[in-house]
Amino acid sequence: MTHTAPAPSPAELAAAVPGLAEYLRPATLLNPYAAQPVPGASGIGGPALWPVGAPWPHCTARHPEDEYLIPRSAPVTPAVGTALVPVLLIRAEDAPHLPWPDGTDLLQVLWCPNDHDDIQGERYYYGPAVRLHWQRAAELAPATPPPPARSAAEYLPQPCALRPEQLLDLPDRDDLPGELARAVAEFAERRGIEYERDHGRADGWKLGGWPSWHCTDLVPIDCARCGARMTHLLTAESGDDPDLSLGRHGELHVFVCPVDPAHPVGLDIQG
Template sequence: MTDLPPGPAELVAAVPGLARYLRPATLLHPYAAQPAPGASGIGGPARWPGGEPWSHCTARHPEEDDRIPHPDPELRAVPTALVPLARIRAEDAPHLPWPEGTDLLQVLWCPNDHDDIQGERYYYGPAVELHWQRAAELAPATPPPPRHSEEEYLPQPCALRPEQLLDLPDRDELPEELARAVAEFTRRQGLEYERDRGRADGWKLGGWPSWHLTDLVPIDCGRCGERMNHLLTVESGDDPDLSVGRHGELHVFVCPVDVAHPVGLDLQ
């Protein structure tokens, strides 16, 4: 029988200072299946307010620039329809910062790479929009096909098996003294906190992001400057059959002051 690495509860019991870093999270566990009508899911059918136009991306797409000759790059930007990435019901992730009166989060993205949507901070990947909505006000919708898309950004439909849990951060998120205490505890068990930690991996809502590629890169709101919170991890591979970054993870962050502020994005 193999000994399992300590989970969040064991780590907090051994190092009580970790308790204030616990965050609720939901692992989505996607599997290949058409989501049931009204259920949380990845890809698949969309719902939208009746009479409202579908959301489009108007940013510049570098891949299109090579095919659309024009001396002014700004005039090369042609709107393309966003693609449904995920639909989340409030009951499956009650810990998210739901605006009053909303019970459905739709995550849409532009299935093209972008290099000019994060200001001075480097990013090269899909543009993401969040739509916090009320399910009763939506109707089945057929989004228009995107004008251009990268195949690895078109999700295969998946149903979800939501699992709610508590999450702890990577070591880089902790004060040095606390990080040393956790490292000492895990070292006594022949483990390393960087590898055997309390942070859950996979498609995830809430909790903490992974910093396995770049180490900690604080994500601040471009509108108000507040440190942003992790909202969603999109993982490459498995049944949605997506690939972000170099077959890595895309992290989506939201502002704690106002979720309507533009999202923060990071690839790991």
């Protein structure tokens, strides 16, 4: 190897390959580390904020594990359900590029910490049921969510504080039109770099930017409500901080509808 030049940044790559610049997307790498988040600050695994007097959300889905306890033919649905757990709290200033609905400045990502195999619009998904709550910090107070009635330990995040880092992200070639993907591959070959590994699509807990398709080919994620092609909102990764295991120790992608962020999220697990 005689090539010693550093790998180009996503912005340099986008400037070098015509047509690539329009695929640059802002992203926030979260860089979680084990620590109690400051109440009200961005963090993983709580503490939660919630409107005073409003009920904490529950999942009333039938979980695959319930099959062992209640036959599917039984006309029984859990009356109360399983309390969702706080996964991620983000203040708008830490991820200003997200599609914040008017008047909101805080996003809480909650999930039901159990497997689900029949989420509407998710044909191949098996994992936690995710919900987004776009909120206004001034209307929230510290809350102590009830513990979930049932949970899988690998879906219970340990508390982490964050070191948010703003960057620009480029997609895997799977997300590019064929001609542009070929131009990127030729450029990478001339420069002696591996696009998918070197170009700077950031790995790890991330808001915005682009998802990795390292396990499957691209899976188009369309909104179950309106059919729009959805946008990557969050990558949650397996690993020590915050001690989750998603899929086969892979990563979970949450997608949001570009028409209305209140539409149900899209979900995908890679490995």
